Amino acid sequence: MNINLNYIEVFCHLGQNLNFSQTARELNTSQPAISRKIKLLEDELGYELFVRSNKTTSLTLKGQAFLDQVLPSFNTISGAIHNKEQKIDLKVGSIFEAGEKYLLSALNDLHENERIGHFDLQFDSAINLIDKLQAGELDIIMTHIIPAQKSLSFFEVFRDGTYLVGPKKEDGKRKRKLVTYRNEDLYTEEFLHKTLGKNWRSKFEIIGCVNSHKAMLSLCEAGGHFCVVPESSFNNSGGLKIYKKKDSSHGIYICVRQNFLENRDTKRLIEELINCLK
Known part of the structure; x- marks a missing residue:
């Protein structure tokens, strides 16, 4: 007897949850495909494995005996394959501050738990990250901009507040x-x-721009400037003061290509990464 191992996989899933719809979701397939494979397996074995009714599904006595026989071996084989497949090398991009503070820690945790292999984390602007993700140069990005491209999917991992910060002592200008x-x-x-009203320009003079929140904060501390930064960027060293704060001002998102989610292992990996960040 030469039984297709895919039929055994379907049988083990269905034998444990006794739900055709749930089994189809777990295996990323359709319910008719599950029914067809179970029927083919029953034809190979020469006996019925399940008793089906309109509302319930249960194992026959022979079905339960067969499950007890094959499940331990299937779990061993599945675990070995799963562990091998999970060590995925990733190319990851992020806006700098959120990536340094949150994403790097989550990736290190997944690496230490042998869920991913090597990962390369690079920092860039949100627009550049989205372009690189769409071009296939990156697998995953963390950004505060929701991509408009239909080929990309995004998941909010947390909300980030916003601060207006400046020197503790103002010069009176x-x-x-x-x-x-x-x-x-x-x-x-x-x-x-939103926080100061439409006349805010009468209170502030924009004197220049820099390309990172860290540089903005350094100017504030060293030169008496003010800046508006995400909460994830602000680690108060004692030389700055928060003048205005707004909670939950924007989301931080994990974005991937939709075809990256079609693979069951990478989809599961994204779910684990999101759980690490929430």
Whole structure:
């Protein structure tokens, strides 16, 4: 007798949960496909494995005996294959601060637990990360921008607050010096408009921009500037003061290509990564 191992896999899943729909979801297939494989296995064995009714599914006596016989061996084989497949090498990208503070720790945990093999983490702007992900240069990215491309999927992992920070002692000038993330920093302008009102420009003078939140905070501490930064970027060393705070201002997302989720092992890995971050 030469039985297809895929039929055994289907039988072991169904024999444990006794639910055709759940088995189909677990194996990323359709319910008719599950029914067909069980029927083919029963034809090979020469006896029925399940008693089916409109509302319930149960094992026959021979079905239970067969499950007791094959399940330990199947679990051993499945575990060996699963462990081998799970050591996936990943190319990961992230906006700098959230990646350094959260994503790197989660990836290290997965690596130490032998869930992933080697991973390469690079930092870039959200727009560049999305372009690289879509081009296949990266497998996973962490960003605060929801991608518009239909080929990409995103999952919110947490909400990030926003701070207006500056020196503890102000110099008494009428306008405060404000440094931004880019020339047209809509993130900063939207935050100041919502928290200080439409006349916020009468209180701040934008004097320049830098390319990282760390550099912005350094200017604030060393030069008496102000800046608007995500909560995930701000680690107060004692030289700065929070002037305005807004909770849950935007989401932080894990993004992947949709075809990356079609593989059951990589889909499971994404779920574990998201759980590590939440």
